[in-house]
Amino acid sequence: MDPHDAHRRFERLLADALLSKDPVEALDGAADAGEILEALGIVRSAIDPDGLRLTGLLVAKLRFERLLRASPEAGKRFEADPREFTRAFRRYHAEVPPTTAEPREEKRLFEAWTETSPS
């Protein structure tokens, strides 16, 4: 595997894992993970499973925070029913790729998803 291809496939593999429900299961379940990691000299057992899961949680937490920063409506929904809103956010996070770090853009993505997503 040439280095550019190996790194490109690795970036996709890791992003998929970190945005999944369980990054450890996702990484271990990816058919091409072994080949990609080997090409980059990464030993799978060296990747801390708790750290991988924690990273996935922190990525979601940061996204949640930037949504609430820009969207008073989302904040009100969260305050009114934290469990329901958290469940909705988890679906959003799973279904809509995070393409922005900007709170206002996150708000726009969330509102677009809310309009089309069955509750």
Place this chain on the structure above:
Amino acid sequence: MAPAVGLTLQPERSYLDLLSSLFEEEADYFEVAPETTWIREGDRPFRRNGFFGAFLEIGERAGKPFVAHGVGLSLGTMTEDGARLDRWLEAIAMSQEAFRFLWYTDHLGATVLDGRSLVLPIPIPMTNFAAAAVRERLAAVQAIVPDVGFENTAFPFLLGEPLDEPGFFARILERPRAHLLLDLHNLFTAAVNFGVDPREYLARLDLSRVIEIHVSGGSTNDPEWLPSRRVMRLDSHDGAVPEEVWSLLEETGPRCANLRGVTLERMEGTVERDDVPRLREEMRRIRRILA
């Protein structure tokens, strides 16, 4: 001359109000994450937000310079097309024109992977290809700010041996006027989470390449977050600087021959009025150590 003492500026009115006396009386320079002063919408060029002018006012009023320390440039993204990077470089140039940053650093890691914005820096493979890609990205920034660098990041997981990081850093630092921002709390975090011996790690670094040191505090995750209930240290910049970090600063600061500044980092949303005296004392402690 002793290295300068810096403090972060955060995009939060209450933070800026509460710490205004420290800006005037304790800080020699201010550290800014440039992207916190931009509006980023879609594919359009980035624009200034309200904190762009607010930070400039603080600097002008105090008569003190700025350094830049970002997180979103994504030094470790290796395979994206150039459009995102071009927009970032345009915005860095816009900021540089106003702030005249003395140097520009970012975290070593990828915040964008496969076109997806993870925001949190993610570790990158310690390959020659990755080192070259980071060097290339630093070179692009050097066209705007001549002195550039990267920070050792506190990752919750690693892709290799932690003690191999200094060797990887050395491959990136082959570039002239590329520097290391040594974050001692991040090193302490790696020691707590992965059992790294911080002194062995430091012994492997070329300390002459350190331009800036960061000190800060942090916290831990809630055990409920993980199936294993493990508690890991986080680089959250939300508490007192631990004594272990002070010890590392005392030992390391004097050995960094080209050190220009030590910055106390603090996150927005974490400063109350009662915190201000301790933050003032932390800045004074940095100065005493560097004297």
